Amino acid sequence: MTARTLLLVDDDPAILRGLKWSFEDWEVHTASDRESALRQVKAHRPAVVTLDLGLPPAPDDAVEGLRTLAEILAAAPDTKVIVVTGNEERAHAVRAIALGAYDFYQKPIDGQVLGLIVDRAFNVWQLEAENRRLQQAREPSFQGIVTGDDGMLALCRTVEKVAPTDISVLLLGESGTGKELFARALHDLGPRRRAPFVAINCAAIPENLLESELFGHERGAFTGAVRQVKGKIETAQKGTLFLDEIGDMPMSLQVKLLRFIQERVIERVGGREPIPVDVRIVCATHQDLEARIRDGAFREDLFYRIGEMALNIPPLRDRGDDCVLLARHLIDKFSADHGRRRLQLSPDALGALRRHPWMGNVRELENRIKRAVILAGGQGITAADMGLAAPAGGDAPEPSATLQQARDEAERKALSSALALSAGNLSAAAKILGVSRPTIYSLLKQHNVNTPS
Ligand SMILES: Nc1ncnc2c1ncn2[C@@H]1O[C@H](COP(=O)(O)OP(=O)(O)OP(=O)(O)O)[C@@H](O)[C@H]1O
Helix, strand or coil, X not given: CCCCEEEEECCCHHHHHHHHHHCCCCEEEEECCHHHHHHHHHHHCCCEEEEECCCCCCCCCCHHHHHHHHHHHHHCCCXXXXXXXXXXXXXXXXXXXXXXXXXXEECCCCHHHHHHHHHHHHHHHHHHHHHHHHHHHCCCCECCECCCCHHHHHHHHHHHHHCCCCCCXXXXXCCCCCHHHHHHHHHHCCCCCCCCEEEEECCCCCHHHHHHXXXXXXXXXXXXXXXXXXXXXXXXXXXXXXXXXXXXXXXXXHHHHHHHHHHCEECCECCCCCEECCCEEEEEECCCHHHHHHCCCCCHHHHHHHCCEEEECCCHHHCCCHHHHHHHHHHHHHHHHCCCCCCCECHHHHHHHXXXXXXXXXXXXXXXXXXXXXXXXXXXXXXXXXXXXXXXXXXXXXXXXXXXXHHHHHHHHHHHHHHHHCCCCHHXXXXXXXXXXXXXXXXXXXXXXXXXX
């Protein structure tokens, strides 16, 4: 877990002592003036700083405090600074926020409430730190394949080794996992890279047209064949032929394909000339080919010919945080396409990305991010922008709530649990919460909470 490091800046030693008690599970450092505050920031890089704006030599105005704030943020821009002001000093607080303070809190200090604000600031700091970590961890993409997952990285290394050879590769994986991307990588990294890469989707073309698509036809071969047409196999001469969805190829064509693979010559439909063709064959399917063989729908001899090496591409849901890595990559890409500034993922979007099962894999993610980049408001991309349900509960702060709403909610929860613990005894509840009895009464009224009778 990340160290929860907190710096308390106040010129009153009694306040510092009191506050230290409230943050027992934190690594706490203290400072009483600008110079020592800055020294501590540089030495410990605290996640959160609470800063009393009234610092010496002029504790009665906010000049030194605001200067300290500016210098802290210049030295450690990621730090969340919560400024603490006197009751009548709202204008100072507003100045501080304008300078980049995360939040403000008005005296008198109530350790419990300040604790909630500090916790929340830490959550935001942690989330931003994680964002930065992911950003830095982003691998320079391998042939356009973005991943940080060990299994996928191992697959990329295998592709690098196999690409220079001519062995036939069978790419297995669910729809949208990137099979075509891997097929292109095999081509681009191999000696055939300057010759064509020709892809054909065997499932998308009706059976009666597929043969002439693959092998071509001579003029007059059938009604409508008004001129000679080269097939995909022939156009891939010297290059790579990518047969996508090979599992859906009809049996009649499987025989013809097998013959071509064995003899490396084709005959156009309606032609008699054998034409030698030199291509590398890469196939892909989302089907379970061994089950298709058992069902008599796929030829076993063809299976062994096309799959001298089979590579399994894992579904996106099994690739750890790749969904987040890819989402960021796609946001950058689509933001640039739409001339938008680079958008960030909100905390609820991160949670939703990690929970979603991604049955449509990277293609589904692409579609959702594309839509989100168009829909997102100024706040960054939310789960709703991606058409995903926001995770219920969780640790992440709810971004749709304002700070005031979040505080109210936290206060109401703390109040209810103190009342439950004290069995409705208001003095005991006040003690638990570290506030006075009158404060408890005003909290009960404010939150419309009834004491248990
Ligand atoms: N790891 C990845 N990094 C970046 N983009 C990816 C990645 N995987 C897939 N894509 C993109 O997702 C989309 C779908 O990938 P691709 O077409 O290669 O999948 P496929 O498995 O061949 O799908 P299908 O089986 O439906 O044909 C493409 O736009 C591709 O560029």
